[in-house]
Amino acid sequence: MSDAVAADTPGASEAPDDAALHRRFGMQFNNEVWTLIDAGLSPESPREQRDRALSGAYASLRHWMEVGNAANQARGEHLVARAALAVGLPELSLHHARRCLEIVEAEPGQMEEWDPPFAHEALARALAATGDPQGGSEHRARAVELTAALADAEDREILEVELAREPWYGLRG
Numbered sequence: 001m002s003d004a005v006a007a008d009t010p011g012a013s014e015a016p017d018d019a020a021l022h023r024r025f026g027m028q029f030n031n032e033v034w035t036l037i038d039a040g041l042s043p044e045s046p047r048e049q050r051d052r053a054l055s056g057a058y059a060s061l062r063h064w065m066e067v068g069n070a071a072n073q074a075r076g077e078h079l080v081a082r083a084a085l086a087v088g089l090p091e092l093s094l095h096h097a098r099r100c101l102e103i104v105e106a107e108p109g110q111m112e113e114w115d116p117p118f119a120h121e122a123l124a125r126a127l128a129a130t131g132d133p134q135g136g137s138e139h140r141a142r143a144v145e146l147t148a149a150l151a152d153a154e155d156r157e158i159l160e161v162e163l164a165r166e167p168w169y170g171l172r173g
Helices: 018-038 047-067 070-086 090-106 115-129 133-148 153-164
Strands: none
Touching: 018 047, 018 070, 047 070, 070 090, 070 115, 090 115, 115 133, 115 153, 133 153
């Protein structure tokens, strides 16, 4: 069927809005990827799970690039960085973690207070995983510092839980 919906097509007047679909799929893929990561996704996980996580992270990012703002894109980059790390692709993770922090720093007015610590957290992990423990330690310390300064106790707790989660590639302690 062409892009135009035939007038006699059932439900044609109820065709979903493209932006709503992008938001829906962006959220759906995001949640699916975090479910896999939370369940212990690793380089040893079945290939199907690893592929699903990485492609889902990219799909979420792509949908948010279509309808979101800079904060949504930064969060999508964070998700790709974490998924890539979980499936054993630290260089790819590093690329997306750097991009996440770049966006967060370039558009501070569009970010929530918790976006910067999450950006530093992803970059710390990626740096440590790629053999830069000094850089990783610096960004982990910045993530911890920014987390401690969060005004909202619930946001602070969410970040503290994430900062306590392995793997840290030797940075914890």
